[in-house]
Amino acid sequence: DTEVTQTPKHLVMGMTNKKSLKCEQHMGHRAMYWYKQKAKKPPELMFVYSYEKLSINESVPSRFSPECPNSSLLNLHLHALQPEDSALYLCASSQVASAGLYEQYFGPGTRLTVT
C-alpha cells in the first residue's frame, strides 16, 4: 500500500468556522508533512512531524494547528481562516531520513475554499 489518503476532498468554510483536515497512511512512514499549494504554484511546506513530534513549523499562522495523534494519522485544525487561505492542502509522508534520503508520497489534497 503506497497510498496517502486525505479527507475531505473539498471543503468550504466561513471565516468563523472550525474545521479539520485529515490525512492517513499505512506505509509505516514516521515522517508526515502538510503543504499548501496555490493555483499554478509549487507546494509550500507548512509543518513536518517526525516520530509523531512536530519538528518543523515554517512560520505558519496559529489559525492552522497541526496534530499527529499516532504514526498513521495527521490532522490540520483550521480556525478563523482568511479568504487568502483558500488553496489545495497536501499531506505527504516518508521514511525518516537518517542514513539516507527518501521520497515523499503525496495524497490527493483537500481543496479548501474560505468564504
Added chain:
Amino acid sequence: GESVGLHLPTLSVQEGDNSIINCAYSNSASDYFIWYKQESGKGPQFIIDIRSNMDKRQGQRVTVLLNKTVKHLSLQIAATQPGDSAVYFCAETPGSARQLTFGSGTQLTVLP
C-alpha cells in the same frame, strides 16, 4: 534565500517525441533531488529521484541527469504520450533535512 528554479514555464511536444524538462538549483549543499508529476486536481506523484553521488539515473521511459558543476537537473521523457501532460516539479533537499524545496514547475503539453 536559495531556491530551485526552472528554465521554462511551458513546454509543448508532439506525441512520440522526447521531452526534456530542465531545472536549475542554487543550494550547493543539496544532495537529493526528486522529480514530481502533478496532474490537474491531483497531488504530486513521484517520478524519479537521484542522489548527488550519481549523475544519471534511468527509470521506465524517464531519465534524470544531474550536473553538479553547473547545478543543473533535467528530466528526459522518451516517446512522450498524452498521459504525460501535466505540471512537472523538481525538488531538492540538502543534507539530512526533510524540507523539500520545489521549483516553480513546467507545464508539459503533448500535442496529437
